[in-house]
Amino acid sequence: xxxxxxxxxxxLLFLNKRLLIFTDMVNSVKDNVKALKxxxxxxxxxxxxxxxxxxxxxxxxxxxxxxxxxxFKDIVKRLRKTNDASVYGKAASDLDNLVKKTLEExxxxxxxxxxxxxxxxxxxxxxxxxxxxASKIGAxxxxxxxxxxxxxxxxxxxxAGGEDCE
Numbered sequence: 427x428x429x430x431x432x433x434x435x436x437x438l439l440f441l442n443k444r445l446l447i448f449t450d451m452v453n454s455v456k457d458n459v460k461a462l463k464x465x466x467x468x469x470x471x472x473x474x475x476x477x478x479x480x481x482x483x484x485x486x487x488x489x490x491x492x493x494x495x496x497x498f499k500d501i502v503k504r505l506r507k508t509n510d511a512s513v514y515g516k517a518a519s520d521l522d523n524l525v526k527k528t529l530e531e532x533x534x535x536x537x538x539x540x541x542x543x544x545x546x547x548x549x550x551x552x553x554x555x556x557x558x559x560a561s562k563i564g565a566x567x568x569x570x571x572x573x574x575x576x577x578x579x580x581x582x583x584x585x586a587g588g589e590d591c592e
Contacts, residue, residue, distance in 0.1 A: 433482045439535045442528055449525045462506040469499045
C-alpha cells in the first residue's frame with residue numbers, strides 16, 4: 427500500500443467499513459433468496475455510487491475496492507441462484523475470505539491512521555503495563571510459594587509424628 431494522507435486513510439476506512447456492513451448483512455440472510463436479491467440490488471447501487479464518487483483516494487485504491495464489490499456481488503448472485511451444495515459452499519467460503527480480507531484492510535488502515543508519536547506512546551504504555559503486571563505476578567508467586575512451602579513443612583512434621591494434627 428502506498429503512503430496516503432489522513433483524509434485518504436479515513437475515506438478508505440469508511441468505505442471498507444461500509445463493505446463490511448454489507449457482508450455482515452448478506453451473512454445474516456444467506457439462506458433467504460428474496461433477501462439476497464434485495465442485498466444484490468443494494469450492492470449494485472453502492473457499486474454504481476462508488477464508480478461515480480469523487481473520493482480523495484487514489485484511482486488504484488478505488489479500483490481495488492470496486493473489484494472487491496464486484497466479487498462480492500458475484501458471490502451474492504451465486505448464493506442466491508444455486509441449488510448445488512458445493513457451489514453454495516464455495517460461495518460461502520468466498521464470502522468468508524472477503525470478510526477476512528476486509529477486516530485485515532481495516533486493521534491496516536487503522537494502524538496507519540495513528541500518528542507515529544501515538545504509536546510510540548502506546549508501545550511504551552504497553553511495556554510499562556507489562557512490567558507492572560510481571561512484578562505483581564512475581565510477588566504473588568512468591569507469596570503462594572512461601573505459603574505452600576510452610577504447609578508442606580507442617581505436613582512433613584505431621585507425617586513424621588512430630589506435630590499434632592490441628
